[in-house]
Amino acid sequence: MTAGILIISIVTLITVLTHRRSRFEEKIFKNVPLSDWITSLIFPTLIYIGWATLVKSILGRPQIPIFPFDDFDILAVTILFMVYGFVGNGIHFTSKIVWRYLDARKNPMAYRVNEMFHNKLSHYLSFLNALFIAFLLPVLEINHPSLYQLTRQEMLGVVTAGSVFGISGTRSIVMTNEWFGGYNKPLAIVILMLLGIIISIFKTYHLNLAYYPAGLFVIIIFASSLATFFIRQIMIFSRLNSKRRLKFLARMLSA
Numbered sequence: 001m002t003a004g005i006l007i008i009s010i011v012t013l014i015t016v017l018t019h020r021r022s023r024f025e026e027k028i029f030k031n032v033p034l035s036d037w038i039t040s041l042i043f044p045t046l047i048y049i050g051w052a053t054l055v056k057s058i059l060g061r062p063q064i065p066i067f068p069f070d071d072f073d074i075l076a077v078t079i080l081f082m083v084y085g086f087v088g089n090g091i092h093f094t095s096k097i098v099w100r101y102l103d104a105r106k107n108p109m110a111y112r113v114n115e116m117f118h119n120k121l122s123h124y125l126s127f128l129n130a131l132f133i134a135f136l137l138p139v140l141e142i143n144h145p146s147l148y149q150l151t152r153q154e155m156l157g158v159v160t161a162g163s164v165f166g167i168s169g170t171r172s173i174v175m176t177n178e179w180f181g182g183y184n185k186p187l188a189i190v191i192l193m194l195l196g197i198i199i200s201i202f203k204t205y206h207l208n209l210a211y212y213p214a215g216l217f218v219i220i221i222f223a224s225s226l227a228t229f230f231i232r233q234i235m236i237f238s239r240l241n242s243k244r245r246l247k248f249l250a251r252m253l254s255a
Contacts, residue, residue: 007050009161040093088125138215162220195222
């Protein structure tokens with residue numbers, strides 16, 4: 001369990017730190033920057049290994065019928081989200097490379113179509129499916145509580161790992177100066193809804209998070225993601241003049 005959590009958190013942090021490093025961008029292999037090979041192929045595979053390690057640990061515990069969903073059904077839906085997530089990642093990888101070599105002046109229509117895939121479509125597929133995969137992990141764990149209660153030190157470690165993942169992952173989405181609403185607001189709303197559902201389930205069944213390390217991990221991921229999101233919006237808002245603040249609020253409050 002600990003190994004899976006550490007793999008996911010550390011790989012996510014390294015992904016964000018290396019994504020825009022100039023030395024990785026400048027090194028080209030097969031006409032593709034090394035940074036894109038790493039973030040599109042290597043890191044997703046490592047995160048999958050971390051997820052598989054977590055799932056193996058969860059399913060290795062005795063099953064207690066608490067939540068009315070079969071393990072197979074939950075895993076089948078999770079795999080479906082994974083497939084779409086990897087599709088989104090592949091679309092982003094391909095369209096980003098095409099974007100590097102596509103001249104908008106010579107091929108304006110091809111450039112616009114490629115940007116449609118490069119921007120919202122690939123990002124939505126990747127981020128939304130990642131959120132649903134994370135959401136289903138504590139759902140799977142409900143019927144497989146840990147045999148032993150987490151110690152205070154272990155809980156602190158899980159909270160730290162979840163915070164690293166949440167802040168790192170959210171940084172790759174919302175840390176842009178030009179953003180005033182955009183596709184990040186829907187993602188924040190989805191995270192808030194999923195977090196509310198998880199907390200409601202745990203409260204309804206009176207489950208103790210000390211016996212659910214994966215559940216605690218995901219709750220902290222979602223909570224730290226929301227905190228990062230709102231802090232970023234406050235930072236952006238504080239640097240705007242009065243006219244742009246009104247525009248910012250209108251975008252934030254609009255449907």
